[in-house]
Amino acid sequence: MSIVMRRLNFVDPDFQxxxxxLLDVDSVSSESSxxxxxxxxxxxxxxxxxxxxxLAYTQKFDSLDCASVNELKLSKNRLEQAFLTxxxxxxxxxETAKKRIEQYHEHQVLPEWRFDDEYGHSxxxxxxxxxxxxxxxxxxxxxxxxxxxxxxxxxxxxxxxxLVMVVPTPKGEINELVLAAAFLAGVDQVFTIxxxxxxxxxxxxxxxxxxxxxxxxPGNQYVASAKKQVFGKVGIDMIAGPSEILxxxxxxxxxxxxxxxxFSQAEHDEMAQAMLISESEIFFNQVExxxxxxxxxxxxxxVILKSLESRGAFILVENQQQAISLIDEIAPEHLELxxxxxxxxxxxxxxxxxxAIFIGRASAETFGDYCAGSNHVLPTxxxxxxxxxxxxxxxxxxxSIINLNEKNIDALVNVASELAQAEGLTAHSEAALLRRTDxx
Amino acid sequence: MSIVMRRLNFVDPDFQxxxxxLLDVDSVSSESSxxxxxxxxxxxxxxxxxxxxxLAYTQKFDSLDCASVNELKLSKNRLEQAFLTxxxxxxxxxETAKKRIEQYHEHQVLPEWRFDDEYGHSxxxxxxxxxxxxxxxxxxxxxxxxxxxxxxxxxxxxxxxxLVMVVPTPKGEINELVLAAAFLAGVDQVFTIxxxxxxxxxxxxxxxxxxxxxxxxPGNQYVASAKKQVFGKVGIDMIAGPSEILxxxxxxxxxxxxxxxxFSQAEHDEMAQAMLISESEIFFNQVExxxxxxxxxxxxxxVILKSLESRGAFILVENQQQAISLIDEIAPEHLELxxxxxxxxxxxxxxxxxxAIFIGRASAETFGDYCAGSNHVLPTxxxxxxxxxxxxxxxxxxxSIINLNEKNIDALVNVASELAQAEGLTAHSEAALLRRTDxx
Numbered sequence: 001m002s003i004v005m006r007r008l009n010f011v012d013p014d015f016q017x018x019x020x021x022l023l024d025v026d027s028v029s030s031e032s033s034x035x036x037x038x039x040x041x042x043x044x045x046x047x048x049x050x051x052x053x054x055l056a057y058t059q060k061f062d063s064l065d066c067a068s069v070n071e072l073k074l075s076k077n078r079l080e081q082a083f084l085t086x087x088x089x090x091x092x093x094x095e096t097a098k099k100r101i102e103q104y105h106e107h108q109v110l111p112e113w114r115f116d117d118e119y120g121h122s123x124x125x126x127x128x129x130x131x132x133x134x135x136x137x138x139x140x141x142x143x144x145x146x147x148x149x150x151x152x153x154x155x156x157x158x159x160x161x162x163l164v165m166v167v168p169t170p171k172g173e174i175n176e177l178v179l180a181a182a183f184l185a186g187v188d189q190v191f192t193i194x195x196x197x198x199x200x201x202x203x204x205x206x207x208x209x210x211x212x213x214x215x216x217x218p219g220n221q222y223v224a225s226a227k228k229q230v231f232g233k234v235g236i237d238m239i240a241g242p243s244e245i246l247x248x249x250x251x252x253x254x255x256x257x258x259x260x261x262x263f264s265q266a267e268h269d270e271m272a273q274a275m276l277i278s279e280s281e282i283f284f285n286q287v288e289x290x291x292x293x294x295x296x297x298x299x300x301x302x303v304i305l306k307s308l309e310s311r312g313a314f315i316l317v318e319n320q321q322q323a324i325s326l327i328d329e330i331a332p333e334h335l336e337l338x339x340x341x342x343x344x345x346x347x348x349x350x351x352x353x354x355x356a357i358f359i360g361r362a363s364a365e366t367f368g369d370y371c372a373g374s375n376h377v378l379p380t381x382x383x384x385x386x387x388x389x390x391x392x393x394x395x396x397x398x399x400s401i402i403n404l405n406e407k408n409i410d411a412l413v414n415v416a417s418e419l420a421q422a423e424g425l426t427a428h429s430e431a432a433l434l435r436r437t438d439x440x
Numbered sequence: 441m442s443i444v445m446r447r448l449n450f451v452d453p454d455f456q457x458x459x460x461x462l463l464d465v466d467s468v469s470s471e472s473s474x475x476x477x478x479x480x481x482x483x484x485x486x487x488x489x490x491x492x493x494x495l496a497y498t499q500k501f502d503s504l505d506c507a508s509v510n511e512l513k514l515s516k517n518r519l520e521q522a523f524l525t526x527x528x529x530x531x532x533x534x535e536t537a538k539k540r541i542e543q544y545h546e547h548q549v550l551p552e553w554r555f556d557d558e559y560g561h562s563x564x565x566x567x568x569x570x571x572x573x574x575x576x577x578x579x580x581x582x583x584x585x586x587x588x589x590x591x592x593x594x595x596x597x598x599x600x601x602x603l604v605m606v607v608p609t610p611k612g613e614i615n616e617l618v619l620a621a622a623f624l625a626g627v628d629q630v631f632t633i634x635x636x637x638x639x640x641x642x643x644x645x646x647x648x649x650x651x652x653x654x655x656x657x658p659g660n661q662y663v664a665s666a667k668k669q670v671f672g673k674v675g676i677d678m679i680a681g682p683s684e685i686l687x688x689x690x691x692x693x694x695x696x697x698x699x700x701x702x703f704s705q706a707e708h709d710e711m712a713q714a715m716l717i718s719e720s721e722i723f724f725n726q727v728e729x730x731x732x733x734x735x736x737x738x739x740x741x742x743v744i745l746k747s748l749e750s751r752g753a754f755i756l757v758e759n760q761q762q763a764i765s766l767i768d769e770i771a772p773e774h775l776e777l778x779x780x781x782x783x784x785x786x787x788x789x790x791x792x793x794x795x796a797i798f799i800g801r802a803s804a805e806t807f808g809d810y811c812a813g814s815n816h817v818l819p820t821x822x823x824x825x826x827x828x829x830x831x832x833x834x835x836x837x838x839x840s841i842i843n844l845n846e847k848n849i850d851a852l853v854n855v856a857s858e859l860a861q862a863e864g865l866t867a868h869s870e871a872a873l874l875r876r877t878d879x880x
Contacts, residue, residue, distance in 0.1 A: 089858055090858060090859075090862055092858075093854070093855045093858035093859050093862075094859070096851070096855045097855055097859065100557070103557065104563055107553050107555065107564075107565070108565070113547050115547065117540070117543065117813070121812070122799075123544055123812060123813050123814060124547075125547070125548070126788065126789075126791075126797070128792050128793075130825070130826050131768075131792055131793075131825065141864065144863050145859065145862065145863070146859055146863065177862055213825040213826045214826040232679070232821075232823070234826060235823070235825075235826030235827055239672075254874070256874060257871070257874050257875070260867055260870050260871040260874055261871050263867035263870075263871070264865070264867040264868045264870075264871045266867075267865060267866070267867045267868070268865075294870075298866060298867060299864075299866050300865075300866065300867070304867070328571075341843060344843070345843065348566070348841065349566075351566075351839070352568050352571055353568075353571075353837075354839050355839065355840065356839060356840035356841075356842060357566070357839055357840070357841055357842070358842050358843075358844075359562075359841065359842065359843035359844075360843055360844065360846065361846065362844045362845070362846035362849050362875050363842050363843060363844040364871045364872060364874075364875055365871070366856050366860060366868040366869075366871040366872050367842065367844060367852050367856050367872065368840070368842050369856070369860075369868060370855060370856040370859045370860065370868075371852050371855040371856050371859070372561070372563060372842045372844065372852070373557070373563050374563060374840035374841075374842055375840065378840070379837075381672075383672070383675070384837065384839070385570065385571065385653040385654075385675075385837070386570050386653045386654040386674060386675030386837060387675055387837060388837045388838040388839075389838060389839075389840050391838070393833070397793075397819075397824065397825070397826060397827060397828045398828040398829060398831070399791070399794050399795065399796060399797055399824070399828075399829075400795070400796035400797070400808070400814035400815065400818070400829050401788065401796075401797055401799065401814075402796060402797070402798050402799065402803050402807065402808050402812045402814055403781060403784070403785065403798075403799035403800055403803060404798075404799075404800065404802045404803040404807060404812065405802070406800065406801065406802035409802050411536070412807050412811050412812070414533070415533045415536045415537055415810060415811040416806050416807050416809070416810040416811050418529055418530060418532075418533035419530075419533050419534070419537065419585065419586055419810045419811070420806060420809070420810065422530055422533075422585065422617055423584050423585070423586065424581065424739075425704070425707060425708075425740075426707070426738060426739050426740065427700055427703035427704040427706075427707045427738060427740070427744070428704045428707070428806040428809060428810075429806075430700050430703075430704075430734075431697070431700040431701050431703070431704040431804045431805070431806040432804060432806050432807065434694070434696060434697050434700055434804075435697070435802050435804055
């Protein structure tokens with residue numbers, strides 16, 4: 001069990017082509033229209049038959065036999081019981097993580113504002129929480145309590161009053177830590193349903209499941225397809241791709257730390273991507289040695305090796321300018337700047353595109369996954385070029401406020417009627433002209 | 441030419457069913473998979489053949505014969521020439537509108553922030569403009585200079601450095617006011633291309649057209665389908681539905697004003713929706729009289745009448761509480777609260793769901809379309825329940841910043857390793873443990 005890491009060189013003539021190939025996941029994760037049509041029929045079924053369809057799919061996919069959807073509802077008492085019965089270390093860890101996530105996200109409360117212009121017109125923006133949000137939590141092995149906190153806490157900081165969690169429990173298998181996290185985060189209701197049928201129920205409502213304004217949370221490809229299909233009826237968060245880490249290091253960080261940080265991304269998934277940029281080939285040798293030594297004690301060694309072989313790389317650059325342009329081009333989900341903290345801070349300001357930046361040698365990406373306080377739901381696959389981490393902003397909506405002073409409106413009447421006429425919209429022009437102060 | 445307005449009553453037993461039917465546009469505007477596949481092949485073609493495909497489609501759809509895409513590029517001089525040759529009233533109107541839109545949107549600059557926690561860990565968010573944005577502007581009759589300002593100004597306030605506009609010019613027909621608005625707003629490049637081929641070029645780039653990080657702006661159904669299909673490769677703004685206005689009036693506003701405000705929505709499109717809520721049937725009679733009197737002088741009377749007949753309504757309520765719950769359920773794109781300003785202000789605070797709220801009798805929706813300063817790109821079709829007006833926020837992206845103090849890291853190590861172990865992610869746990877202060 002050993003690996004020779006792929007090495008690329010920024011100044012090679014074929015570097016861009018090699019990088020493009022390495023970054024591309026379209027070829028492997030292309031959408032399946034067959035899957036989409038299966039999901040589409042599940043959604044139609046739940047829309048039409050409500051609870052009845054939901055029960056049938058839950059019986060089929062999760063082997064749960066229920067006479068009523070109410071049997072799939074977990075009480076607040078049941079959540080509290082989970083919180084009280086997990087071991088104390090876990091409870092304390094969840095509490096600390098929750099407190100820190102809350103502390104971070106409280107900085108994201110979007111202000112309402114108003115201003116008066118020179119005519120005494122008052123303009124502004126009103127901000128309100130989204131009234132109801134559905135949160136999907138995967139079942140089985142990918143059922144992560146940290147994801148519950150990362151989705152629920154910003155929703156609650158935003159002021160969402162009705163937060164409904166769904167989590168499949170195949171054959172009744174339930175993750176107590178997930179329920180404990182839901183209790184701690186203040187989730188309002190929990191239903192043990194999953195898959196496309198759960199997304200359909202949250203989007204359209206059934207006799208028992210209330211319909212939501214927005215649906216967030218990760219899921220498998222059926223869940224992702226269902227979220228895409230109900231988008232428009234409800235809001236959704238991003239559709240996440242495989243996880244990625246890009247580390248830029250000056251070569252002076254302990255190679256074991258770098259190797260383990262690469263592993264901690266690669267262990268998620270064979271399609272995860274872990275890459276290291278440096279100006280030092282000697283450092284690449286050291287990290288490769290560490291990888292081959294440390295891999296032997298990793299329970300998920302198979303997954304890690306497959307990920308590193310198919311999508312990992314060491315990329316040699318000549319200087320910081322090359323590194324920065326490369327980082328902006330890749331737009332990684334996680335970026336570690338493994339330098340002394342001061343140098344990393346000054347580098348950080350020059351980066352345009354990244355989901356989260358970990359500054360300094362101690363700031364391992366794993367802290368961001370659990371307890372630094374920032375969100376671990378981050379833009380993947382280059383989408384950091386145009387999108388952002390999950391946040392409180394995603395759980396509010398803004399309304400523009402226009403309150404015009406009728407005594408001083410003529411200047412605006414002239415502008416609106418002039419432009420409306422130029423656009424051939426007569427009623428728009430007349431609606432303005434009727435408000436002229438001398439029009440009556 | 442006259443109309444009897446549909447009247448609904450909030451307390452009727454069949455009100456909800458009637459409202460649901462009235463709000464539903466799915467039946468008429470259902471997506472066509474045939475159209476999607478035409479668009480899909482255009483995108484594939486442009487991706488593969490670049491400029492060559494773009495020239496062929498521009499020849500086919502816009503009857504423009506060019507040897508090179510460079511011939512479709514408009515110089516900054518050409519834009520300035522448009523700005524200088526439109527008439528002075530129009531130029532002044534554009535300038536005033538632009539200044540006011542800028543003034544409003546400057547309040548939306550998203551702050552960067554940092555805080556130090558009790559351990560000396562520094563956490564925050566970095567904010568940068570999206571590096572490149574493509575802006576679609578429709579050709580022909582729907583080519584609105586106001587839309588150019590509403591999309592381009594917030595992008596420029598956000599700091600977008602590379603803003604590329606595309607606008608089709610079928611048979612060479614060009615709207616000088618659109619070019620003038622582009623000049624005024626500081627658009628960086630303009631290409632006279634349109635349709636799905638223009639969206640494909642902006643998303644994937646060709647030899648001549650640079651690829652963009654995000655694409656915004658309205659378009660026909662081919663453009664909308666193309667935007668949906670390239671989403672993921674690039675960011676997009678919302679896909680807008682037919683425009684809507686909902687007016688809530690105490691019955692004391694001039695009925696002509698209300699009638700004209702309903703017209704100014706209805707004249708956009710036969711599928712546009714204009715509705716009036718009041719507690720007064722007598723007021724409904726007065727507005728109906730005004731509608732039938734004023735419609736006779738409207739050049740777009742046909743469109744207005746079709747819109748009012750198929751999707752318009754007067755809705756009777758008994759009190760403000762009913763009105764507010766109805767407004768939140770409809771979640772209108774535009775809401776006029778046609779009351780005295782003080783009363784409208786207090787009502788406004790109780791509204792959860794609306795794209796823009798126009799407060800007081802003088803605040804006609806038309807001012808929001810052109811020159812109040814707020815954005816006229818607003819969530820339609822109930823999506824104000826979960827989404828917001830176009831804004832400066834849509835042209836920036838955030839990066840989470842995590843800078844941990846290595847001397848004080850053990851508390852976080854414990855939390856991260858505890859939760860990582862509970863999730864079965866060994867490398868995550870080890871990556872934290874390696875940073876313990878006593879681990880070396």
